[in-house]
Amino acid sequence: MRAELATARAEIVELRARLGKTSRNSSKPPSSDPPGARARPKQKNKKRRARKRGAQPGHKANFAAVPAHVDEVHPHRPSVCDHCDGDLGRGKLTGSSVSHFVYELPEIRPIVHEHRCLDIACAKCGLVTPAALPAGVPTGSFGPSVQAMTALLRGELKQSVRQTSAVMTHVMHVPMSTGMVAKTQAKVSAALAAPFDEALEYAQTRDRVHADETSWPTDKKMAWLWVMVAGLVTVFRAGVSRGSETARGLIGESFRGVLITDRWASYSWVAPTMRQLCWSHLKRDFKSFLDYDGDARRVGEQLLRETRRMFCLWHRVRDGTKTRAEFQLAMRPVRRRILTLLEDGRDLPSCRKVSGMCKHILKLQDALFTFVDVERVEPTNNAAERALRFAVLWRKGSFGSDSYAGCRFVERFLTVRATLRTQNRDLYAFLKDACTAALNGTAAPSLLPEPARVADRLQAAA
Numbered sequence: 001m002r003a004e005l006a007t008a009r010a011e012i013v014e015l016r017a018r019l020g021k022t023s024r025n026s027s028k029p030p031s032s033d034p035p036g037a038r039a040r041p042k043q044k045n046k047k048r049r050a051r052k053r054g055a056q057p058g059h060k061a062n063f064a065a066v067p068a069h070v071d072e073v074h075p076h077r078p079s080v081c082d083h084c085d086g087d088l089g090r091g092k093l094t095g096s097s098v099s100h101f102v103y104e105l106p107e108i109r110p111i112v113h114e115h116r117c118l119d120i121a122c123a124k125c126g127l128v129t130p131a132a133l134p135a136g137v138p139t140g141s142f143g144p145s146v147q148a149m150t151a152l153l154r155g156e157l158k159q160s161v162r163q164t165s166a167v168m169t170h171v172m173h174v175p176m177s178t179g180m181v182a183k184t185q186a187k188v189s190a191a192l193a194a195p196f197d198e199a200l201e202y203a204q205t206r207d208r209v210h211a212d213e214t215s216w217p218t219d220k221k222m223a224w225l226w227v228m229v230a231g232l233v234t235v236f237r238a239g240v241s242r243g244s245e246t247a248r249g250l251i252g253e254s255f256r257g258v259l260i261t262d263r264w265a266s267y268s269w270v271a272p273t274m275r276q277l278c279w280s281h282l283k284r285d286f287k288s289f290l291d292y293d294g295d296a297r298r299v300g301e302q303l304l305r306e307t308r309r310m311f312c313l314w315h316r317v318r319d320g321t322k323t324r325a326e327f328q329l330a331m332r333p334v335r336r337r338i339l340t341l342l343e344d345g346r347d348l349p350s351c352r353k354v355s356g357m358c359k360h361i362l363k364l365q366d367a368l369f370t371f372v373d374v375e376r377v378e379p380t381n382n383a384a385e386r387a388l389r390f391a392v393l394w395r396k397g398s399f400g401s402d403s404y405a406g407c408r409f410v411e412r413f414l415t416v417r418a419t420l421r422t423q424n425r426d427l428y429a430f431l432k433d434a435c436t437a438a439l440n441g442t443a444a445p446s447l448l449p450e451p452a453r454v455a456d457r458l459q460a461a462a
Contacts, residue, residue: 010350066099066101067103077091108171110146110172117130135441136440140183142176144436145432146174147184147187148188148431148434150164151184151409152427152431153167154181154409155394155410155417156427161182165177165180168181189413190438192416192431195445195446195447198446199233199235200235200237200250200415203233205252206230206233209230209251209258209260210228210229210260210261210381210383211227211247211250211259211260212227212261212262212381212387213227213264214391214392216391216407216410218238218401219402223400223407224239224246225238225239225388225411226247227387229383229387232449233419233449234387234415234418234422236391236410237250238407242266244266244268247267248269258276260381260383260384261275262381263277263361272367273367275366276367276370277368278379278380279311279379280381282368283304286303288353289301289345289354292354295348295350295351296345299348310379313331313334314327314371328372335368335369345358346359387418391410394410416447433445
């Protein structure tokens, strides 16, 4: 009976811990948190800054106060003096004025070109020769600007096929059925293939890479969307598998840099000395230890304390208030205490969940503190997490893709969008240039940063 009671108590603790899992102590998304989930605890002894809503002092407006061009100027002059009620009809202008700008949208009317292919009868033989469309004229009904706008509505604004059809038909006055939306999307996807391949090849040569993955249902089956952030270039890849083969295809077999990821097993083909585990994920794992009692809870509390100390030191070296040599020196006792606590958690016989997690983390201990020893390595995988955020919101509204052709559009569009956003480049202009290049059979625009594009042109010229 004592043995059965001990087993039942251990099972109760395990079930309570499993029931208490939220986005704060596991990899579950915040949307899955139950209504009764505990809110984030307030930090003690932290001065609360009373800030008003809206722009703060020193905020710079991100739009021009004076427009680039003015189409019409409407002068207004007072007719009666505010001081003596005199007639200002013959008053003199002082030269000073206050301008008030009002923006209006013109009626959207698409430019429609009619190309008439005339049939000409030969004066010599009498046979008729029909004319052919010249180069640069689309064989379909939509030019590059319409194709780019359709892709912008589908991708950037996350509109469904029916919504895109409605906007193009009733707002842009370009008649477009749902079937034509899909066909136009396929053309844009083909136009983005070359920039996507170039960006993937470039990203696989970088020495600091963040990688992550999220679910992306395809054809009503479970599939995955992967992301790789390499500096100013971000690459997405949609695949049916979450295994290491897809990770190898994205990151590259010849990768020799530092890979920042979570503890997912698909990245285990990279040596731990060439990896950095995300400490945001580790922090959540340590929080899950608090759901248990006794030694497991004590280990979790101490690990969280050392993690906070580590992040405090990292923020100082990142902000420039502490040198890297001072940071490495201060991290020595922190590293030693964290590894000791993980060993203590590994040897806990009463909690298999905590023991197993500590054991798995210790197997990757060479990937815990790479950011301390190697410069330009982040301790978290926030870059990849932020890159996936837009895709997650898109997935919530679209429920993934209905076909693998749609997956190709998703991965290429997301690659273009994220990369251009990082480089502060215009998305619509790039889509239009890519569709124009595909129409004319010329080279597609590049997603690479400007120094890389210059180097590629010099190499090609040599």
